[in-house]
Amino acid sequence: MPTREPVVVLGEFDGFHLGHRHLLEAAARVARLAERPLVAVVFDVGRDRVLHDQAERSRALLRYGVSQIRVLAVPLDSVDATDVADSIVAGLDPALVVMACAPDGIADAYPDVRAEFRTRGVDVVEVDRVVDHAGPVTAERVRTAVETGDIAAVIELTGEPYPITGIVQRGQQLGRTIGFPTANLEPPADRVIPAKGVYAAHVRHDGVDYLAAVNVGVRPTVDASDRLVIEAHLLDVDIDLYDQRIAVSLTHRVRDEHRFESLDALTEQLARDVDTVRHLNP
Incomplete structure (x- = not known):
């Protein structure tokens, strides 16, 4: 457990695309400025098939200075913003939460999750999405590229094979x-x-x-x-x-x-x- 209230960064982090990298770079900067540890909460939304398993996501997160990783089950079809905020606040007591403006996995519930943190006195830093010629970079675009064999698009979206x-x-x-x-x-x-x-x-x-x-x-x-x-x-x-x-x-x-x-x-x-x-x- 962190000895000080951490900066917590939230996301599904599946596919680990350029948007995830941008979010983590921003979260790492915030944590350094605040002189606090950086903790990642990874949403497990129960997908039948994923782009990266939890071990691969953890290795990627650690490269960005994350000191601790928590996995939180969040049913994709029934996100309860109160439960999400309660779980994170009770378990980590964050000084600050960093989220993408429309995070993968819980995008529809995002405004409610953000509001729930703020009602608990936890500030939220919103990070702009990475946008390219086709719009926001998302895990869904990565999935489509993989499923159609468009490896060039996969590399463009993630920076990796x-x-x-x-x-x-x-x-x-x-x-x-x-x-x-x-x-x-x-x-x-x-x-x-x-x-x-x-x-x-x-x-x-x-x-x-x-x-x-x-x-x-x-x-x-x-x-x-x-x-x-x-x-x-x-x-x-x-x-x-x-x-x-x-x-x-x-x-x-x-x-x-x-x-x-x-x-x-x-x-x-x-x-x-x-x-x-x-x-x-x-």
């Missing part, structure tokens, strides 16, 4: 027989998964980054099960990653997923994909 982390599973090992061995990940059930297709990526394992061509899809040429998989072919290396955790960061979309008439046609296209990945990530 889209991450997928998981344990490498044993597959059919067909890729090895045609010269393109892959590390296979089961798509996380609780994450927003990019549209089917081939992507350029970096794969990080044990502190080392590898260039990779990644397929997100059902492998229609070689598999009739329609099971979604994420396959990463690491360029220029052949290492055993089975049962190990890797982090895949998608940097560009290369093409849609297609069904090919033969393994030879698939192999030829994979070679072209690798050349494209090398060109995109020199």
Whole structure:
């Protein structure tokens, strides 16, 4: 627990986009000027699929000088502003609350939440939203970009490639027989998964980054099960990653997923994909 009343910054922080970064930079400045610790309250609004899990959000928040993180369950369809304010005031006794002008997740209830803090004698600092050519930068825009495979838009909105982390599973090992061995990940059930297709990526394992061509899809040429998989072919290396955790960061979309008439046609296209990945990530 902080020894002094903290500055508290509020948000869902899913997707960790440029608006979140701007909010946290402002909150960190306020905390430094007030000489108080900075605490983040992360709203968990009960989404079935998220862009970043709580551990990833926590790591990002800590980079901005947050000294403590609290997760507060806030049902998206029934936000109770009184309960939100009561929970935060009782649990943290904030000197000041920092919020975006229309925070992701509880935007409709924002005026009530702000008013509830002020009725309890807690000042609220409102931070302007980050706006680009298409309007306010929001987590919903990031979700749409991921779901449509628009990795360029994801990077524009967040400043980073889209991450997928998981344990490498044993597959059919067909890729090895045609010269393109892959590390296979089961798509996380609780994450927003990019549209089917081939992507350029970096794969990080044990502190080392590898260039990779990644397929997100059902492998229609070689598999009739329609099971979604994420396959990463690491360029220029052949290492055993089975049962190990890797982090895949998608940097560009290369093409849609297609069904090919033969393994030879698939192999030829994979070679072209690798050349494209090398060109995109020199």
